Amino acid sequence: MAYLNENYLKLQAGYFFPEIARRVREFCEANPEAAKRLIRCGIGDVTEPLPRAAVEAMKRAVEELGHSESFRGYGPEQGYEFLRSIIAQHDYRDRNIEIADDEIFISDGSKCDCGYILDILGDQNKVAVPDPVYPVYVDTNVMAGHTGQGTKDGGYEGILYLPCTAENDFVPEPPKEHVDLVYLCFPNNPTGAVASRGQLAQWVEYAHAHEAILLFDAAYESYISDPEIPHSIFEIPGARECAIELCSFSKNGGFTGVRCGFTVMSNSVLARTENGRRLPLHPLWQRRWSTKSNSVSYPVQRGAEALYSQEGHKQVRALIDHYMGNAKLLRGAAADAELKAFGGVNAPYIWVETPDGLTSWEMFDRMLRELNVVITPGAGFGAQGEGYFRLSAFNSRENAEEVARRLKNL
Numbered sequence: 001m002a003y004l005n006e007n008y009l010k011l012q013a014g015y016f017f018p019e020i021a022r023r024v025r026e027f028c029e030a031n032p033e034a035a036k037r038l039i040r041c042g043i044g045d046v047t048e049p050l051p052r053a054a055v056e057a058m059k060r061a062v063e064e065l066g067h068s069e070s071f072r073g074y075g076p077e078q079g080y081e082f083l084r085s086i087i088a089q090h091d092y093r094d095r096n097i098e099i100a101d102d103e104i105f106i107s108d109g110s111k112c113d114c115g116y117i118l119d120i121l122g123d124q125n126k127v128a129v130p131d132p133v134y135p136v137y138v139d140t141n142v143m144a145g146h147t148g149q150g151t152k153d154g155g156y157e158g159i160l161y162l163p164c165t166a167e168n169d170f171v172p173e174p175p176k177e178h179v180d181l182v183y184l185c186f187p188n189n190p191t192g193a194v195a196s197r198g199q200l201a202q203w204v205e206y207a208h209a210h211e212a213i214l215l216f217d218a219a220y221e222s223y224i225s226d227p228e229i230p231h232s233i234f235e236i237p238g239a240r241e242c243a244i245e246l247c248s249f250s251k252n253g254g255f256t257g258v259r260c261g262f263t264v265m266s267n268s269v270l271a272r273t274e275n276g277r278r279l280p281l282h283p284l285w286q287r288r289w290s291t292k293s294n295s296v297s298y299p300v301q302r303g304a305e306a307l308y309s310q311e312g313h314k315q316v317r318a319l320i321d322h323y324m325g326n327a328k329l330l331r332g333a334a335a336d337a338e339l340k341a342f343g344g345v346n347a348p349y350i351w352v353e354t355p356d357g358l359t360s361w362e363m364f365d366r367m368l369r370e371l372n373v374v375i376t377p378g379a380g381f382g383a384q385g386e387g388y389f390r391l392s393a394f395n396s397r398e399n400a401e402e403v404a405r406r407l408k409n410l
């Protein structure tokens with residue numbers, strides 16, 4: 001009989017989102033009247049339709065494929081030049097960041113890239129993640145066999161957890177000990193925290209001192225409104241030598257269902273072999289895409305390109321303004337309800353302390369029962385998430401206003 005990958009058997013917490021769904025279903029079955037009032041305010045998915053510019057570009061691209069003069073088959077495995085160059089120009093070189101077109105690698109999204117990137121990194125690396133955390137960073141390492149068994153508090157042996165608490169404004173400091181790989185995500189999901197230039201500079205300094213690599217998730221970069229907050233890790237001097245950036249069109253262009261993102265892999269990031277040779281990762285990443293992928297569909301890449309056009313850019317701004325308008329309403333309502341709320345200023349998530357010492361699941365049940373609002377319990381994101389819950393600004397304005405009204409009755 002064939003053997004299975006036993007690392008998958010180590011995974012816990014896979015019950016988290018199903019458990020939310022189960023509790024909501026049970027509540028709705030028992031309370032059909034309340035079920036009609038139910039509002040989901042916990043989802044990490046966008047709710048508003050695609051920007052018109054992207055829709056039109058994708059329609060044109062599909063039409064091109066339907067005619068022999070303009071038909072295209074396989075594209076370049078790393079993505080079309082038209083998209084790689086517009087990204088490198090607009091997101092980097094226009095902001096005085098030195099990134100070449102061939103340092104951009106197009107993908108079907110950054111969740112996927114979190115898994116793919118482990119293909120080119122060794123199994124011996126010591127990994128650090130923030131706590132609370134986007135579970136994908138941890139679970140992909142578990143699947144790849146980079147951890148020991150699960151622990152009682154929902155973590156895994158072999159991973160270094162960096163506590164993100166109200167004391168450090170949910171931005172972890174570099175650890176005293178050595179690690180090889182560090183996952184960072186700013187603006188943060190789930191806490192909504194952002195890192196200052198100085199805080200990111202400390203991480204780049206740590207990475208240089210320890211010859212570590214920073215995996216920087218910038219999925220929420222476009223939600224930053226504070227001009228002092230960096231949008232990219234590459235705004236920090238020295239990051240070209242130690243950072244890989246993960247970007248996505250999911251949260252700015254609303255591409256969660258369309259699927260497109262990219263990684264920025266500079267030519268200057270080195271990693272070592274068992275026998276001590278120091279080699280660039282870029283050729284390995286290039287090769288990984290050539291061998292394992294045929295990139296993202298042509299219409300999708302045209303849709304992503306259109307987000308950079310003048311009208312595309314305006315439409316993306318309008319989407320973000322819409323969600324951040326919701327965030328402002330929810331933050332204000334949480335404050336009025338005398339809840340302690342964080343985030344929601346440069347990020348579409350609000351991280352709220354549970355009142356009266358409730359656990360995050362107790363708070364989930366209370367919000368469901370009393371307000372008929374679904375939130376995300378913080379404990380699902382890690383041990384340090386206990387005692388918090390996440391409110392999401394991804395909603396219609398009507399729903400956000402209604403949730404804000406109901407919070408007053410808490």
Ligand SMILES: *Cc1c(COP(=O)(O)O)cnc(C)c1O
Nearest residue numbers: 109110111134189219248250261
């Ligand atoms: C939504 C999200 C992404 C984007 O994932 P895609 O696969 O590109 O849709 C990446 N990182 C975090 C932390 C997210 O919340």
